[in-house]
Amino acid sequence: MIKRLYIIVIFISCVTISALAEIIEVDGLRYEILGNRTVQVAERNKVSGHIEIPEKVEYEGTQYIVSAIGEMAFYCCQSLQSIIIPESVKFIGAEAFQGCVGLSSVTIPNSVSSIGEGAFDTCYSLTSFTIPNSINTISSWSFSNCNSLTSVTIPNSIKKIGRNAFYGCSDLTSLIIPNSVTSIGEGAFKDCGLTTMTLPSSVTSIENYVFSECSRLTSVTIPNSVTSIGEGAFEGCGLTSVNLPSSVTSIGKGAFSLCLWLTSLTIPNSVTRIGDEAFSSCFNLTSVTIPNSVTSIGEAAFSENYNLTSIYYSAKDPIVTDKSIFSESIYDRFGTLYVPAEAVDKCKQIEPWKNFSKIEAYDFTGIDEVTDDFDSATPYKVHDLNGVMVGNSIENLARGIYIVRQGNTVKKITVK
Numbered sequence: 001m002i003k004r005l006y007i008i009v010i011f012i013s014c015v016t017i018s019a020l021a022e023i024i025e026v027d028g029l030r031y032e033i034l035g036n037r038t039v040q041v042a043e044r045n046k047v048s049g050h051i052e053i054p055e056k057v058e059y060e061g062t063q064y065i066v067s068a069i070g071e072m073a074f075y076c077c078q079s080l081q082s083i084i085i086p087e088s089v090k091f092i093g094a095e096a097f098q099g100c101v102g103l104s105s106v107t108i109p110n111s112v113s114s115i116g117e118g119a120f121d122t123c124y125s126l127t128s129f130t131i132p133n134s135i136n137t138i139s140s141w142s143f144s145n146c147n148s149l150t151s152v153t154i155p156n157s158i159k160k161i162g163r164n165a166f167y168g169c170s171d172l173t174s175l176i177i178p179n180s181v182t183s184i185g186e187g188a189f190k191d192c193g194l195t196t197m198t199l200p201s202s203v204t205s206i207e208n209y210v211f212s213e214c215s216r217l218t219s220v221t222i223p224n225s226v227t228s229i230g231e232g233a234f235e236g237c238g239l240t241s242v243n244l245p246s247s248v249t250s251i252g253k254g255a256f257s258l259c260l261w262l263t264s265l266t267i268p269n270s271v272t273r274i275g276d277e278a279f280s281s282c283f284n285l286t287s288v289t290i291p292n293s294v295t296s297i298g299e300a301a302f303s304e305n306y307n308l309t310s311i312y313y314s315a316k317d318p319i320v321t322d323k324s325i326f327s328e329s330i331y332d333r334f335g336t337l338y339v340p341a342e343a344v345d346k347c348k349q350i351e352p353w354k355n356f357s358k359i360e361a362y363d364f365t366g367i368d369e370v371t372d373d374f375d376s377a378t379p380y381k382v383h384d385l386n387g388v389m390v391g392n393s394i395e396n397l398a399r400g401i402y403i404v405r406q407g408n409t410v411k412k413i414t415v416k
Contacts (some may be wrong), residue, residue, distance in 0.1 A: 006302045026057045032070060033059075040068035040093075048079030053088040059183065069096050071116065078102055081125075087111045092119055094139075101125060115160070117141050117153045124148055126169075138165045140185060143363045148169060156180045161188050173216070186212055186230075192217075201225045205231045208252065214238070218261070222248075229255045230277065241390050251278050253298065260284060264390075269293045274301050286310060295319060303327040311356070312338045312345075313363040323352035338362035380406040 022033045023042050029051075031039040039057060042373045044068035044385065056063050066086060068280065071093035074080055082105035085092075091110065093349050097103060104125040108115075110132045120126060126146050126327045128224075129202030133155035140162035143149060147170045154161075156178045163185035164200075166172060179200040184207060191213040199206070201223040208230040211217055217237045222229075224245040231252040232244075240261045244251075248269045255264065266289040266381040267274070276298035279285065285305045290297075292315035299322055302308060329335070339347055341361035347353035354387045383403045390402070394413065402413050 008197065022058050024057075026059065027054075029053070029057075031057060031066070033064065033066070034067065037062065037064050038067040039064040039093075040070040041066065041073040042124070043070055043072040043075065045074050045077065046078050047074065048081075050082045052087055053085040053089070054121060055088040056148065066090075069093055071095060072098070074100055077102070081105070083107070085109060085112070090114075094118055095121065097266065098122060106132065108132050115139055115142060117142070121145060127151070127152070128251065131155055131158065138162055140164055140168070144168055154178060154181075159183070161185060164190065166192055189245065191212060195219070195223070198225055200225070206230055208232055209235065211237055228252070231255065233319070234259060243393070244268050244271070249273070251275055254280070255278055257281050257308050258325065263287075265275060266290055267294070272296065276299060276300060280304050283307065288312070290314070292316065297325050299324050300327055301325045302329060305329040309335045310338065312362065312364075313343075313353070316339065316340045316342050318343050318347055318350065318353055320350045321352060325352055325356055326355070336360060340364060371381075378406050380404050 022297045024031050024089045028047065030045050030257045032042040033039050035257045041053065053066060055122065056065055065088050068091040069089060073093060073096045076099035080100045080103050084107045085354050087109045089110055090113055092115045094113060095118045096116065098118050098121040101124045103123045104127060108195050112132055113134050115135060117139045119277050120143050120144045121141050123329060125148055129149065130153040135162045138158060138404040142165045143285055144164050144167040147168060149169045149206050152175055153263050154177060158178065158181055160183045161181060164187040165185065167187055167190045173193045173195050175194065177200050178321055182199055182202045184203060186207045187209040189211050190209050193385050194214050194217050196219045197217060198221040204225050205228045206226060209232045210278045212235040214237050218240055220239065222245055222249045226245060227247050228250045229252055233252065235254050236258040238261055239259045239274060240263065242265060244267060246269060247270060249270055250273040251271060253279045255275065257277050257280045259282050261284055264287040265285060269291040270293060272293055274294060277300045278298065278300050282302045286307050287310040288302060289312040304324055306329065335356050336358040337347060337353055337356040338360055339362060344359055344361050347359050367407040380392065382394060404413055
């Protein structure tokens with residue numbers, strides 16, 4: 001059955017009428033004629049079940065190539081279960097499948113070069129997705145709220161992952177990001193189910209809220225290419241430890257706030273700025289190492305850390321800053337501030353350091369008292385004194401005593 005419809009759009013403010021968009025209906029699908037004997041699937045189709053879009057449709061004796069799926073083409077088709085897209089299609093428009101809560105299977109050919117924003121937003125039943133290697137950008141909101149999505153294949157053609165692209169994908173526990181990716185947008189993996197993440201060395205910055213609220217994220221590998229960590233980047237994550245590379249120069253506001261399982265932290269010598277509330281409300285944080293490279297510490301940077309008892313601050317000439325950086329932490333009752341010998345008297349006179357109950361001289365010369373002949377070139381695992389594994393490197397460890405296991409050999413090291 002073939003139907004012909006016309007859509008007239010009137011812009012009252014300009015008192016003009018748009019060109020007629022000719023809509024035809026063939027076999028239950030609506031198409032918009034684009035010219036040059038091509039059509040795109042028009043918006044607001046009402047379909048259900050399993051759909052295969054044809055490469056060509058015929059209207060009044062003329063064949064048209066189906067070259068695109070238009071914006072909102074299948075918007076809120078809640079009973080749509082699967083769809084096969086033909087090789088003739090080059091583009092998928094914004095929100096094309098948004099709200100298709102029953103859609104569980106999508107076949108996209110390599111002919112498709114662009115998928116619009118929010119194309120698969122709120123597709124609750126979608127469990128896996130293979131992005132064709134003809135795509136170079138994962139658009140903003142593309143797969144947001146796809147809370148059954150467990151597997152996504154990202155090809156080496158992808159250079160950019162857009163804002164909130166995988167926001168709310170609570171069942172997405174693992175993902176491999178290729179080295180072709182140079183940009184990951186704000187909130188791209190916010191509230192995902194990721195448990196581990198390795199960022200590629202092609203990424204130079206971690207944008208705002210990228211992994212915010214990923215409560216199951218316990219491990220992240222940050223490459224030496226990263227120079228900045230944005231606002232709220234790891235807020236509310238399940239990280240137990242963080243190894244910040246020596247390339248990082250700034251840590252944004254709330255970057256690691258509410259990381260409830262973080263127990264110790266060493267900030268590398270490259271960092272010059274720590275933002276407001278950067279490590280606030282990390283309730284299990286007991287030890288922090290602040291290097292002398294830091295010239296700015298924001299308000300409440302380490303506030304509400306109720307178990308924070310040891311601060312190692314290597315500056316011989318400590319900076320003066322607002323006392324709120326440690327507000328509501330217990331440092332003022334039980335905490336000890338460790339500083340170079342020449343900084344002890346200075347710290348007793350200036351904010352916020354003078355508020356510590358104990359200020360002691362400390363030698364910041366490096367790793368000391370390595371038992372036996374510890375060979376860092378041989379693979380090993382590092383555990384704390386409770387037997388909990390804290391990593392596989394002695395780089396950036398917080399001050400303390402650790403157990404190193406190399407094969408059947410167990411050694412103790414002290415990090416100063």
